[in-house]
Amino acid sequence: MASKILIVEDDTNAGLLLQSFLTSEGYQAKLALNVKTGLQSFLGDVFSMCILDCSLPDGDGFGLAKEIRLRNEHVPIIFLTARSLLDDKIRGFQSGADDYITKPFETFELLYKIKAILRRSQVQVSGVTDSCFKIGSYLFDPKNQTLSSGEVVRRITAKENEILKLLCLKKNQITRKDEILIALWGESDYFKGRSLDVFIAKLRKYFANDSTIEIENVHSVGFILSDGGIS
Amino acid sequence: MASKILIVEDDTNAGLLLQSFLTSEGYQAKLALNVKTGLQSFLGDVFSMCILDCSLPDGDGFGLAKEIRLRNEHVPIIFLTARSLLDDKIRGFQSGADDYITKPFETFELLYKIKAILRRSQVQVSGVTDSCFKIGSYLFDPKNQTLSSGEVVRRITAKENEILKLLCLKKNQITRKDEILIALWGESDYFKGRSLDVFIAKLRKYFANDSTIEIENVHSVGFILSDGGIS
DNA sequence: GAAGAACGTTAACGAAACGTTAAAATGTTG
């Protein structure tokens, strides 16, 4: 699975160029144009690395780095500095950055830096990344039993967690009812079935804000979790 | 315990200057003047990081880096390049370097790079080494069984220590209850579980002064130690 | 379109889990 990299850069030209370069190198690059959407993007997915411009229209990269650090202690952060001012570099490192690169930069230089940093942080990320599901605007972390949307993190119960995990493993496909019942209760009778219905209702409520997410029922067969978007 | 840094640099002036600077910053710096003594030094001790000059009298830093990599997959390597040639940088990264810095350099810039790289490589081995954990405003030293806040040092008991260590290793993540029970008692029954609850209550009391620290319960699953950061 | 089965949702109940304090048991040290 390709590493996801978040780019926050207000210069659209430079941003798109960087994005297409990283994509061509086998990464999955997401571009945001300001602090606000940058943070939103960060909260809405799991990234292996962030590349932040120092100066942004609605603030600066340093503040954004701190916000990101608050939420994730380990994700590597690289700064893009227009000037090679020592002061900028130091501010970057103090905000929790791992490295910086001065514009204009040689793309291969950036690529090698990215590789070096990812190599070092891979062990860290791999444990968390593979276990997260993106469901519409929500992020589901079955390991921690959390369902987060932007700033809001909701901790769900063990049973809800197990059911949602099964639904996610077959996203956009039918998850058979008896399959869930056997997996969670070890047996499949009328009452367990009703219990499952209650849990489905609860999950639907959690996703009520996002109209693209649906848990459809397939009569007397099972349920389908679907979100309109591309995962 | 100071981090040991190996410097391999043939320009004695620059080498000594760098050595004394790093020493003044609290590191333990060893200086070697060529590839041969550099490798000897590396093999004769354990270093947290290597800083290599590109051009050396009896070879170059790239070859040395490869030799070092052969023996240690993980030790961070920083190159000093006289020129800012892209080619040199790429050769450096290909030899397994983590970063480079062009001479003449601002010492503080190097210092921050060193800090950033050490921070990242320390996290990796944190599961192995019994280093200290930072928990909010507290410092937890599992080796000495101490929990200190400012001037105040409290010695905690063996069981408290073990439990807190497990929680710290998974900070902001769920530590499963049965995992703790098996690790400490070798079995997981009702009474051991109640005992664990008592210890959790004690730990909570120790952290009562710092409202950012929480030991949350995840019903029938386990506990989460968190200090302000959002998981 | 009528009847029965399956589903959607809400609320209430009770069992199990948890939080905390104190006392009893166990271990340690001089």
Add this chain to the structure above:
DNA sequence: CAACATTTTAACGTTTCGTTAACGTTCTTC
């Protein structure tokens, strides 16, 4: 063994979660 520290058990109040019941809606079949 005596004084002390540590751990376990007991006890009691509080919280949480899963199940069930109840009632309404939708779907399927004849």
